[in-house]
Every structure is written in structure tokens, then in C-alpha cells.
Amino acid sequence: MSFAPKKARREKQKAVIGFIGASGSGKTVSALLTAYGMMREAYPDASEEEVWEKIGVADTEHGRSLLYANEQFGEVKVGEFLHIDFDPPYSTERYNDAVQALKNAGCEVVIIDSLSHNWQGEGGIIETHAGMSGNSFQNWGKLSTETTSLIKTLTRNNVHILCTLRTKTEYVVEPNEQGKSAPRKIGTKPVQKDEMEYEFMINFVINAEHLAETTKDNTRLFEGNLVRLNEDVGSKLYKWLELGVDIKAEEAAEKAKEDEERAELAKEIRKLEQISEAHKAKVTEFEYKTKAKVEDFNLLLLERAKSLLETIEAPATEEQTN
Incomplete structure (x- = not known):
């Protein structure tokens, strides 16, 4: 298969974002509010109900996201987003099924809360590996397709994907505001395969104060x-995602422009059917212009107009009358 190089252009993107943090850092709320902002920007004239219907949550956290429905956060009241109670097993196939179900229900942003269960949860990759017989190292190789399939789920479903990921919790001892030593909870590595972080467009790491920085x-x-x-x-x-070149929209716009030009030509041809003998010469001029632009039905209409002109009796022009 040969390659066909072409000039690089940035196209519209679908978000694939990780919200990484320890328990209680606010990952789920952060994802919900981010999703709302995206869809409110996409549909500025839609009602609140319509906007929230564009957002879906695949919830592996025993329905925890439902705790935030109808709750107020700043200026935003969380509405009735679409929800899947995602019970075990947390296999890659079932993650894909959950995304597909929400997409088919009309969701344009899918929140996976959380992706960590696919790695370290009932029916997840670690548990599956533990139950396999034979060489442990070779078994990890056999499971590499699970990660590949999960990456496809995140990147090839043509919806925005926001994933929360748990981190392993550790504590550090440091001076507090009073200058006394006190423990502080921190999150370390996300609970997922190490390479998974590279698949995200943005990784937000959220601290205990609910503030995020990007890695x-x-x-x-x-x-x-x-x-x-x-x-x-x-x-x-969302504005950044929309700055790219939308190839499909460009093609549709080009086709619409061509259709409009053809319609205008057809309109002029139909007018020719009514012209007088004194304006016959214009048909020849118009024929030349038309042939230079189109090759289809407009030429048929032109032939029809010319045929009519040859058979009708032209009315006298104003100049002849005078």
C-alpha cells in the first residue's frame, strides 16, 4: 500500500481527558461540570434539560455520581444526566458496551467513572491475569489486546470521553498553618496501566483542595x-476542540455551493424559455457560460430552452413597436 503525503491541517477533535486524584478530591464533580460547560457551549440556545441529556455517566462507583444530581455547584445545578449503573465484571468489552449504550442514547460527552476498575477491579485485567494458568510473563502479553481495545473505546467512538482515575493514596507529614506537623493525604500514581496516561489529550491531577494541575x-x-x-x-x-478544520463540513459546504450555483443556472435557463426573438443571441452566450461550469442537467434544460425558442413565435420588441 502506497502512502499519499498531504499538508498538515488541524482538524476538529474529540476530547479524551483524564481526571486523576485521590478519593475525595472531586473527580466526579469536576468531570460533570466540565462536561456541562462543553455542551452548554455547543448548544447555547438549548434548555438545561436538553444540555444534561447530552451527558452520560458509566458509573462503576456504586451509583456515586447520582449523589450530585440536582446539587448546586457555583452557578451550575447538576441536572438529570443519563446514567448507567456499571456493575462487575469490569472487562474491556463491557466498558465499550457502556460507551456505546450512552452514545446510542444521544450522549455527546461520556464520563467513565471510573476507568481504574478496568485495571484493578472485579473481572478487570489484574484479576484476569491472576486467574490464568501458565507463564505469568507470557500471560501479560496475551492481555495486551485488552489495553489496545480499551484505547480504541476511548479514542474511536466519536464522542468526548472524560475518565476519572483513582490514585493510590499516601500521606506526607508537613507543617500546617499553625506551624505544627500534620499528615496530609496525597495521590500518587493513577490506578491503571502505566502507559494509559499517554492516551489522554489532557491529564488533570486534582489535589485535596479540589484544584487541578496538568501533567x-x-x-x-x-x-x-x-x-x-x-x-x-x-x-x-470545547472552543479549542472546535477550532480545527472540519473536513466533512468543508465537503458539505462545497457541495452546497455547487448545488446553489446549479440552481441559479437552472433558474436563468427557465427564464430563457420566455425570452423574445430579439434576445435569441443571449442563448448562445449563456450556452457558452453554462458549458464552462456544468456537465449535467443544466445542459439538458438549456437544450430544452433552445428547442422552444426555435418553435415559438417571438413577440415584437418595444423597439420594433415604436
Whole structure:
């Protein structure tokens, strides 16, 4: 198969974002508010109900996301998003099924809360590996297709994917505001395969104060800053995603332009059917212009107009009357 190089152009993107943090850091709420900001930006004239219907949650956390329905966060009241109670087993196939179900229900943003269960949960990859017989190292190789399939689920479903990931919790002892030593909970590595972080467009790492910094940010919108993840972040993100070239929209616009030109030509041809003998010469001029632009039904209409002109009796012109 030969390759066909072409000039690089940035196209519209679908978000694949990780919300990484320890328990209680606010991953789920951050994802909900970000999703809301994206869809509110996408549908500025839609009702609140319509906007929330564009957001779906695949919930592996025993329905925890439902705790936030109808709760107020700043200026946003969480509405009735679509929800899947995602019970075990947490296999890669079932993650894909959950995303597909929400997509088919009309969701344009899918929140996976959480992706960590696919790695370290009932029926997840670690448990599956533990139950396999034979060489442990070779068994990991056999399971590599699970990660490949999961990456396809995140990147090839043509919906925005926001994933929460748990981190292993550790404590550090440091001076508090009173200058006394006190333990502070921190999150370390996310609970997922190490390479999975590279698949995300943005990785938001959220601390105990519910502020996030990025360890990866392809958008370069948030790098180097601590941000509170809310609807404004979602709005800003959606605008960035929409800055790319939409190839399908370009093709549709080009076709619409051609159709409009053809319609205008057809309209002029129909007018020719009514012209007088004194304007016959214009048919020849118009024929030349038409042939230079189109090759289809407009030429048939032109032939029809010419045929009519040859058979009808032209009315006298104003000049002849005078």
C-alpha cells in the first residue's frame, strides 16, 4: 500500500481527558461540570434539560455520581444526566458496551467513572491475569489486546470521553498553618496501566483542595496553572476542540455551493424559455457560460430552452413597436 503525503491541517477533535486524584478530591464533580460547560457551549440556545441529556455517566462507583444530581455547584445545578449503573465484571468489552449504550442514547460527552476498575477491579485485567494458568510473563502479553481495545473505546467512538482515575493514596507529614506537623493525604500514581496516561489529550491531577494541575496538556490551555475544574473550563476546552478544520463540513459546504450555483443556472435557463426573438443571441452566450461550469442537467434544460425558442413565435420588441 502506497502512502499519499498531504499538508498538515488541524482538524476538529474529540476530547479524551483524564481526571486523576485521590478519593475525595472531586473527580466526579469536576468531570460533570466540565462536561456541562462543553455542551452548554455547543448548544447555547438549548434548555438545561436538553444540555444534561447530552451527558452520560458509566458509573462503576456504586451509583456515586447520582449523589450530585440536582446539587448546586457555583452557578451550575447538576441536572438529570443519563446514567448507567456499571456493575462487575469490569472487562474491556463491557466498558465499550457502556460507551456505546450512552452514545446510542444521544450522549455527546461520556464520563467513565471510573476507568481504574478496568485495571484493578472485579473481572478487570489484574484479576484476569491472576486467574490464568501458565507463564505469568507470557500471560501479560496475551492481555495486551485488552489495553489496545480499551484505547480504541476511548479514542474511536466519536464522542468526548472524560475518565476519572483513582490514585493510590499516601500521606506526607508537613507543617500546617499553625506551624505544627500534620499528615496530609496525597495521590500518587493513577490506578491503571502505566502507559494509559499517554492516551489522554489532557491529564488533570486534582489535589485535596479540589484544584487541578496538568501533567500533560496537548491543548496548552491549562499547563503551568492551578485551575478549579468547572463549566468555564469545559467551555474553553470545547472552543479549542472546535477550532480545527472540519473536513466533512468543508465537503458539505462545497457541495452546497455547487448545488446553489446549479440552481441559479437552472433558474436563468427557465427564464430563457420566455425570452423574445430579439434576445435569441443571449442563448448562445449563456450556452457558452453554462458549458464552462456544468456537465449535467443544466445542459439538458438549456437544450430544452433552445428547442422552444426555435418553435415559438417571438413577440415584437418595444423597439420594433415604436
